[in-house]
Amino acid sequence: MVRLELPSAGKFIDHLISNRLQELDKDPYSTQSDRPFFIADTSQALKLYNRWKRALPNISPFYAVKCNSDVRFLRFLAELGLGFDCASQTEIELVLSLGVDPSRIIFAHPCKAVSAIRIASARGITLTTFDNIDELDKIKAHAPGMQLLLRIYAQDDTAAAQLGNKFGAPMSTVEPLLQRAKQLGLCVRGVSFHVGSGARNPAAFTTAVYQARHVFDLASHLHLPPMDILDVGGGFQDSNFEEMALPLSRAIDEAFPDPASVRLIAEPGRYFARSLYTMACKVTSRRRQLHLQQSPDDNLPCSYPSLTPDMLYLNDGVYGSFMLAVCENEIFVPDPVPRRVAAEDTFEPRAEGAHLYSLWGPTCDGIDCMAAEVTMEGEVRVGDWLVFRDMGGELLPDSLGALISVAAELTNMGYLGLIAYSVVSATRFNGFSNDYDVIYASDYLASATGVEGASETAKGAYKYLEWLLPGSIRGLWR
Template structure:
């Protein structure tokens, strides 16, 4: 199987006929780089990441993306996005250092944490990272003492009540407090260059962007009257990154572009940036977990009642011949690992089966549990699945955002490793992006076990193939400024 090697990462090259299921099947056989053959693992599709870059620049051509490192700080992700000339939204000293280590210029970093540790501010100052955010008076005094010459972006409170993860409960200056904060910044002779807002991670109402952009214009006008330049607008994050999102990315773009055209038309002199995270990485990662244990319980004789989980399939007596069975499956990753997104990110996940079933196979009430010795470690409280056997594999797609970044090794269960893949049409572009890494392609000696392309056969298929980038209709552009960095492919 062909492999692309570039600096500190490797990616296996797949063809147009290859599907996600094919790649997973291959890794079940070619598993020598996992400690145990039944360990869980990720598939990371670099092609999907690059395709998102194209999508962003196509639909939001006036908005420079500054990738939110916290969403997924995977070194390969950062390296590819750095080569694509994106900016980076960093919240800590460690995130700034990780980005600088890739050769990214400090001007491509925004220290977008309104409440910063003093030592981290000193570090940013030493490294030349001068673009920062603030939203309170105490931060003004603190920064005046440590780093008096940064370019500050005022963080405005917005209505994020519809968001998957609300940030307004912790960050953002209320508009009623804006005059006082700007006056104080003027008094301290700090350089406020613009306005930043965040509608919440996983925004569920596109109209929120339009309202926030209008409020930002009012705030910037007020700042200009005080003598500040106010030439930067940061529209934050909140953009969906998977096809299953309630509101498609294109709908957000329509609202944003319309609001920008009205309040910040081309030629107005305002630089516009954003902080997308899940948009870039959510759909680029697929997780395969192994069923380690199986328990059969009586569906209608539940021992435990959880008020907020009426349909929970939990421990109970075994069913007799007259009772409907339900199944509890235990897998080797859970909420203390990659599925921490269920707790921290309020995410929902959908299981798909690697082993195909006929349509006539019955399904049963099912719950799926993580490996730790904690009753909280529950992935799915109820779903309908055919009966599975110990050793089978369950696949979860769209697992790239707020998953591996916050996973632990609680109870001694190790984090899944990641296999990176890349479409064959993207190989020349990656070689152009990393000319100093002596990028090359080689062939491994292992036999490929790829199957025929997978066709969905049930309501729970692995329906999406990895991203295939056509040479006829895809041109790769980098950001700031948008210039072609590779030939069409």
């Protein structure tokens, strides 16, 4: 069911960033003023949910918790009715702590530790994946009642992060795996696959669907109980969602013409998480690339701009929230925060026009580079802030972030009534703390309107209604 869709929150997010910078300007030399921060808007997932239901109405999304394990984001998805793809004991415990029924969780890791298998089974998780015989033997010994999905090999060679090199049973091994499951008396409910995170080739999905159909038929030929679950995995992203989803849907209709005979699920991650967060980073240093030439008039050396991009050093980098610059060669292109007139501008006006910059993180490591070359309109100086959109898929480092999120929520951390809690990214390399304040748009609305205890969806509605009103009426609304 498609739910009520609300207008874009872009201007509201920019307003919250401006408010935050005004607060930091009150103590510009504090450590806090040199730390990056995030604006989170969980209600953006509502638009993505509606897109999903329009394009893939028969496929139930099980959100991949590892992509972003922000507690409040998970709770919002749970309210929308999503299931959850968990890959570790910690992720399972986190999702269950939100009141999610175990039937809405799939333990989607084909190579699990024995302790994790036992705990998942004890917590009531009934569905898991496998792709090798040893996994079957472990499950038989420690959780024989669990129901299984055979994860087959699938690969999109153009995907941002390819997974076929690590997981997925080749088709040549499917029959012996099914035979072993039958011998052990285990219940194989169906097939799963994952074409790779950030997939770009629709043919990878369609090929995997037809191979899954072959496995269903082979199971029937081997006299196993009829398979009835197809898990099409992840790989979805908002930038090309319909381009990938529509061929997938057609392939499923052709390979599984009886919709009542198979339950369809998927494991989207970055599709839902990416647009959740907007990040603000400060330019802490700048190195202008200059070269000297001899002046033809007075024979004195003069400096001229170099064709090499000037270097901007920011207060976060690849050891923090920009790890995809290394893992997936992603290029991050920021927007400058509209500048207030600074004191130094009165002495040396900023240059206008297009400027080339390379973006660097704060550590001393040479690989700490988010972009070798980006074009920005106008000169950027030390002390400026840059905004990076769609950072929700990189913020939290799997289970570590989840634990910190839980601890922060329990202690009810706050900053001026807006900051929900701080999170820690992947590393603290070079001694940089990588502590991030997270400002929740819904919290700001709840504080401004007096709405207490409302759900994220309700708070989001108040937020959007307020910001659609003319300025003169907006004050009365508050």
